[in-house]
Amino acid sequence: MESKDKLFNKGFLSITLINFLVYLVYYLLMVIIAVVAQEKLGATLSQAGLASGIYVIGTLVARLYVGKKLEVLGRKQTLRVGIILYLITTLMYLYMPSIAILYVVRLLNGFFYGTVSTATNAIVTEYIPLSRRGEGINYYGLSTSLAAAIGPFLGMLLLHATSINFIVIMSSIILAFTVIGCFILNVNNMALNSDQRALADSWKINTFIDTKVVFIAAIAFIMGLAYSSVLSFLASYVETIDLVSISSFFFVVYALVITVTRPMAGRIFDRYGENSVMYPSYFFLAVGLFVLSITTSSWELLFSGALIGLGYGTFMSNGQAVALHLEKDISRIGVALSTYFVGLDLGIGVGPYLLGALRNFVDFKQMYLMTAALPIICAVLYKLFYKGAKTEERLPENGQHAA
The missing domain is CATH 1.20.1250.20 (MFS general substrate transporter like domains)
Structure with missing residues (x-):
């Protein structure tokens, strides 16, 4: 049986890897979208900027709503449904006939990225001993930092060497493996009492x-x-x-x-x-x-x-x-x-x-x-x-x- 103070347990390593792959796809696509919008869809510089920025709007909405409803919806269900929809909305980049469609896809993709990252940020706390919280969060944060370094480099490299469709398909394959990982990972839901559930169901500002x-x-x-x-x-x-x-x-x-x-x-x-x-x-x-x-x-x-x-x-x-x-x-x-x-x-x-x-x-x-x-x-x-x-x-x- 694992020590309660053991940080590098199976659950911690698994959710950290999942987080890395989720962020890798995020950064991989973030650096190429503006270029694609301009070169393939004839977007102006401001339209291309909006195509990048609208993703953040979707992410913020997800963080506010999913953060509030996470324990009611269930950590396990939120992670699994979120990662499937993140994969589906990533595949939707293969069909971009207009800048308007790209905006919709980016908004949805940002929302489900935000959903998954909100879930992983909460789930990892279950696997970090309280006595090693600072150390655990910093190791977990490395997965985001490495993705932020590798993703843009890989995105720019592939953009010049291959095509947007190749990058989308590669990103989707990465997410497909991540989906499998999310279903294998043992995730525990919270058992809420009536007061906690009522708070989560409320629409008061302090519940968001x-x-x-x-x-x-x-x-x-x-x-x-x-x-x-x-x-x-x-x-x-x-x-x-x-x-x-x-x-x-x-x-x-x-x-x-x-x-x-x-x-x-x-x-x-x-x-x-x-x-x-x-x-x-x-x-x-x-x-x-x-x-x-x-x-x-x-x-x-x-x-x-x-x-x-x-x-x-x-x-x-x-x-x-x-x-x-x-x-x-x-x-x-x-x-x-x-x-x-x-x-x-x-x-x-x-x-x-x-x-x-x-x-x-x-x-x-x-x-x-x-x-x-x-x-x-x-x-x-x-x-x-x-x-x-x-x-x-x-x-x-x-x-x-x-x-």
């Missing part, structure tokens, strides 16, 4: 948003806003400073740093508390964006990538661990996690629009210098308003598992 997690979700929004400057404008920025040739290694360095440091950050979180990793994450992101704003050489660009990985990469997983730390009611885990990720996704989603508007008044260097202030603002807000939570075992009455 976990008020205990709102603050850390707001911090996640600002951090996501800062990081969106890198995702959206780095490709254009490196052209202005003549560093295009080395820029492809920026995210490689970012991913390598996260891979090496996340397990360590998780152990520090468990041993010394959340503040021991949250404050450094704000500091490193701020310094990373500052270095990016003054970059003139290859080593400075890659060094900024390492610092940004230490900052945003550390925050992303440990912010999730904080959200879990704050919500003691196990029946509300789905709502707590969806609240956190809504904040993060919104920051990444609206950032390009807000910073794009800012770019009308400042140059890239000034923009990155200004975004470097955002993590500092987060650190100040966190110091003033974050009250934390005691690390204690959840009470039995908060919810029990049922087969």
